[in-house]
Amino acid sequence: MTTVRQPPVATRPGVRPSVVGRTGLYAVLLANAVVVAVFFAQAGFASNALIVLGRLTGLYAALLMAFQLLLVARLPWFDRRIGMDRLTSWHRWTGFSVLWLLLSHAVFIVFGYARSSSLDPVNQLVDLAETVEGVLRAIVALAIILVVGAVSARYARRRLAYETWHFIHLYTYVAVVLAFTHQVAAGTTFASSPAATAYWYGVWGVALTSVCAGRLVLPLWRNLRHRLRVTAVVPESDDVVSVYITGRDLDRLPARAGQFFLWRFLTKDRWWQANPFSLSAAPDGRTLRLTAKRAGDGSAALRHLKVGTRVFAEGPYGAFTTLHRTRPDAVLIAGGVGVTPIRALLEELHGHAVVIYRVSTDRDAVLHDELRDLALARGAELHLVTGPPVPDRLAPRELARLVPDIADRDVYLCGPPPMMNAVLGSLRELGVPGPQTHFERFSLAG
Template identity: 70%
Template sequence: MPAPAAAPARSARPRAVAGAGLAVVPAANAAVVLVLFARAGASANALILLGRLTGLFGALLMAFQLLLVARLPWLDRRLGMDRLTSWHRWVGFSLLWLLVAHAVLVTTGYASLASLPPVDELVSPATTVEGVLRAVVALLPVAVVGGVSARFARRRMAYETWHFVHLYAYVAVVLAFSHQVAVGTTFTSSPFATAYWWTLWGLAPGAVLAGRVVLPLRRNLRHRLRVAAVVPESDDVVSVHVTGRDLDRLPARAGQFFLWRSLTRDRWWQANPFSLSAAPDGRSLRLTAKALGPGSASLRSLRVGTRVFAEGPYGAFTALHRTRPNTLLVAGGVGATPVRALMEELTGHVVLVYRVTREQDAVLLDELRGLAHARGAVLHVVTGPTRDDPLGPGPLGRAAPDARDRDVFVCGPPGMTAAVLRALRELGVPRRQVHAERFGLAR
């Protein structure tokens, strides 16, 4: 049958609007902090002055960090968890260096005034001045979290362990705020300054509480999700069908994912991210996963009727971000699951390029062929060894000669995704038309 009529392109891109808004928030708050700092009065010692300023910006970044990981639906749908998490990582490294600079500058400054060695100057206030010891202790979890977030450490650590270590960052937030209340001169310099910092430290943790606790609990109490069927797709791929109440009111879109937690005795504590492999129809949800680790492998043993706790939907890999009438989809391996769901929702002409080592490894290939036939789409299955690079500018250009006039959605292993993004740049596809989703979190 012919493809549905194409949706009109948007004049304002949701990602650009959200990104600009998110940039304005820290910039405006930085201006406020500078004004409060100037009005609080300056120290005669330049090191102490710089130390206080780095401490204030560190407090501001710490609050901004919480906003980035709050998983607020409006931001997540427009920017995606991948992008927000990446920003969170780099802001985190900046925060670590600001806090280290704060400690070093303030300690050195006061040591020079007292004509004491810096270590002695650090130890004395930490044991006598209220709040200083909390700051010293707060720096430790920030340093640990920063260390495990480095790429070489992250690659060697299980996702669950990495996530557990990050929970200690909340301890640092509490300690840092109590330190600011106890000894921060800018905090008490005026009623407005006190109100500003209390509001900032109330809104940032409040956003985390709302996005990561209150909203998931509310949705799961409302929808009461349960496993309806477990369908093996191949020896190492399984689909899980989930039903519940009022699913037509769950704001999920094709291409998004949930953090799924099966409420069984041995798996209730572990959440794994899996994409929807079919467009939500208001009656059920389907996820399809390949056995890449304990979490995904355990799906095959789920029993019908098992209660499920799902956090989400998350992700910006949706038709919300389309800018052109027609689309090129590029999938690799199990990355075809969100692409398969997205293919149901897309309008206009669609070209799908599916990269696998062998055709037998292609996930949901029969469904993709059926969808392509029904919607008048073109499907290319590209096979070959992993070391080969069959998705360069030449092959992609031949699959979609008009790629520059299409939106391009890419989902697959990191190496393949990076190669495709390079090829698209060489083909001259505008950056605003390229939408990529990492598929490396599920374990």
Template identity: 70%
Template sequence: MTTLEAPAPPTPPTPTPSLRPKAVARTGLYALLAANAAVVAGLFAAAGFDDNALILLGRLTGLYGALIMAFQLVLVARLPWLDRRIGMDRLTSWHRWTGFGLLWTLLAHAVFITYGYAQAENLPVVTQFAELATTVDGVLRAIVALLLIMMVGAVSVRAARRRLAYETWHFIHLYTYLAVVLAFGHQLAAGRTFAGSPFARAYWWTLWGLALGSVVLGRFLLPLWRNLRHRFRVTAVVPESDSVVSVYITGRHLDRLPARAGQFFLWRFLAKDRWWQANPFSLSAAPDGRSLRLTAKALGPGSAGLRHIQPGTRVFAEGPYGAFTTMHQRTPNAVLVAGGVGVTPVRALLEDMAGHVVVLYRVRAHGDAVLFGELAQLAHARGAVLHLLTGPNDAQSEHGPLLGAANLAALVPDIRSRDVFVCGPPPMTDAVLRGLRELDVPRDQIHAERFSLAS
């Protein structure tokens, strides 16, 4: 283990915000969902209860399925206000789990409606299903939408997701938008609440308009506007080692780009053989208003090909994304824990972080320590402490596992009074989080970045 330490210069304490941005955004989302759930319940009641119990359950699950589908669109719209406060990794996780909830809700809707009408008409279930599909306007569209959602759900199961290239999974996931359009068409044609009152029609049109509008804004219009405004272009490609390369990017009016240290972009390099690939890479230096830098290790075809990009190549960048920033710092001092490619946002954060900082950099061997020279220089310049923790995954210190609770407490005795920012491979991140829980570090002082994307 290597430790570099410099005397800490006096730094003004970071004011603790009275309201946590993450808590505000999360509470706002929950309140919005609860308010809409209450409105849907009111619309359901206003439509009357003259059907049998199964049909009523089918109607109710259909209405809540529509609400969940609209909520899902908001979660993956990549709206800057939400993303900066909650983070794409957490929003993606919520999107995934509500997706499975949506699938079961829509399946329940189909089953209850079919069995309910079969009971009312005294017909076999299969006959009733065929009759609904062929005679009721909008039902066939709903069946196609459900089949598309089932297909997307199947490829989103972890076992299937790992076997697919991201581009393939993303292409299949785009069928969700077709399912949304078909489901809304079914609701227009057969939805009882649409025919119930002008208020119901206005509500559903507004809900779907805002949900789809948020996707168009966050996923298409905002990235297009930013790229037209900034005109990103590669200025230099610098090998950092045999397997690591840094790409420097400049553009117009970068001082107006709302990027912060710790965030990442989806980079699309507009070269002949790469324009169709979008890869997520974090900024490896704090934005200075003049240029951006990303640093990547050759872990796959996308990152390995970066060293062959020519200066002058145009870049289409989506972002910035991520909540791994000083916006969420709660205490005057901090601990930054990095491993693997997680060192890139940590290196940028070290430039931007206020107060006294301790950096724990976990690698298998000293030669794997990407950007270590820069980290050491930054640590010395700002009076931070830098610990390089080396060894195999099961390496032990005199206090136990390198990233276990005892060693964390030995390296940072006042860790309970600091914010802790963790970014690295999932096993490393999980080990650190376990250690922090054992040390009773307050949850609102723990910030972990997990790289994950949704369609």
């Protein structure tokens, strides 16, 4: 349907928030890499080149390990600008870099010391573990990281339940502690000067404090403050349900349309399970709403929640918000239950919007009536696109027909991965600049 067009709204000039966030992280990493190199040079070089390389790879593995903790600390400033999906992806690839650096560190050190002794590499490793304080702890830490790396490989990750993978992944914190104690006990550079010692204590202190603050203290404080409870459970269709939640001082909860929470409903059988669900309505300071499709035991159990059930929510998370607007007008493209953050964004967006909702059949169009009424109230266009995946109903030609000026608009996209990949390809063909394309992948849930 076509409605009255609203006047365009000016967007904020200046550097994009995502660029600020990424630049901040890169600058922190680069500055610390330089500092590590300086302290390493000041400590002096061993006569054996293999030992030199071993020490250097060990130091950079320690630095990247601390950086990994920062990436998953869920600090609001970084999360709002970069997004948990991208931070989690960077954490994953940084983890593989740490793994290769640690393996290189172990090989260089063992073969370096073996060159200076009459021992073969295996006996040299045993000798180091028996005679050098902290080496045995380092071997255990490396073994843990090898196991975590194996279960994080794409082949294994797809075959593990998220809870199983997450439980194994938590042992990384044990490896971090063991690696740090090894560095304290055996690190030549660590003890080379008071400044180097203070620096490394500072690096690990900031990393661990960030994790503790972002993943423990802040969620506990917010939940104690807001005391969330279920107020209503409304079936939207046979396999989709909306849950309404209220609490105290929700006007002070820094949630925005397009974001999501990790929800724990404190029932006897589900209190331990956290699921990421987007807000399906813009926060109004009084109520939060999520809408979920049955896709597993956790989402299926939502239909049976009782009014008054206590809720523990971690968040809000995500960069899929109007903070990243670059153009006065927008296109909102939703697929299936991916309509939930799109529907919330439509409430908050200013300027003219075109909403494209892609489903297989009319019956699959969850929240369509709400979208229709909201589009009418806000002067937006709404297009319901139905049909099988093939032929592609959102191919470049179809998108250009529905939105002729799409290259001059911000595009917000949320839906199943195959549909999102296809639409992203269409947008590239239509010449939509990358900074105008906004999407988020919920990789946390696997």
